[in-house]
Amino acid sequence: MNVRSQIKDYIAAQPEPKQKDLQELHGLILGIMPDCKLWFLDGKDESGRVVSNPNIGYGVQVIKYADGKNKDFYQIGMSANTTGISIYIMGIKDKKYLAEKFGKKIGQASVTGYCIKFRTLKNIDVGVLEDAMRYGIEQTRV
Template identity: 30%
Template sequence: MTPDEYLAAVDEPRQADVRALDALIRESAPDLPRFLYGSMLGYGPFHYRYASGREGDAALIALAAQKRHFSVYVACASQGRYLAESYADRLPGASVGKSCVRFTTLAKVDEAVLRELIADAAARGPQEAAGPA
């Protein structure tokens, strides 16, 4: 499956939101290549390696369209804290975890803040990325 096929497979009316989210991410982080990352869209592939020797491949940003909500994952940390967490108070329409911003519709989140979060992560890049735990 390609990224475009992923987008096309999302049922309406959610397809409009997932396409808008994809465009928002690509506009906010134009230098991050888009690719299929498991069952999500990934942006900015990178390879990680922990001191323990564990290593793998991940995406700096990922977008998942689940049945009831959208999730934007941001695998980037700053000063010992996941970047998404630092934006939580500015995204009251979303449920924000350590690296995940979850919401039911794009209209429920402040798109400008979401753009800022994504651009911030892209500017920091994989050198500040936190791979999967």
């Protein structure tokens, strides 16, 4: 199954209103990054054990490890979780920046070093979320 089909099936499998919110966010991110690489991670490790929630990724950045190796990974990620939705803004060096810059303005959300977690879209300012994603994309542009 191709990535677009996996993403479509993943979003369709979510209960409402989460399904509608994920679809809206998917469209928003594709509007910001129209030609981006799409990823779908099923949340399982190499042995098939579940290690995380499945997630959708958008864009490409290169992660450089201390041993000199590099790995491609997504810039923005999205995942349904038990209480709502998580948006992952990967590759920001300053782990306090998201919370300091966007935390107070975004609404009812938990903001950490790279994750913005909220129950539903109606609880947050989507424009602030979009600004945070655009910031992250700029920080990891290849």
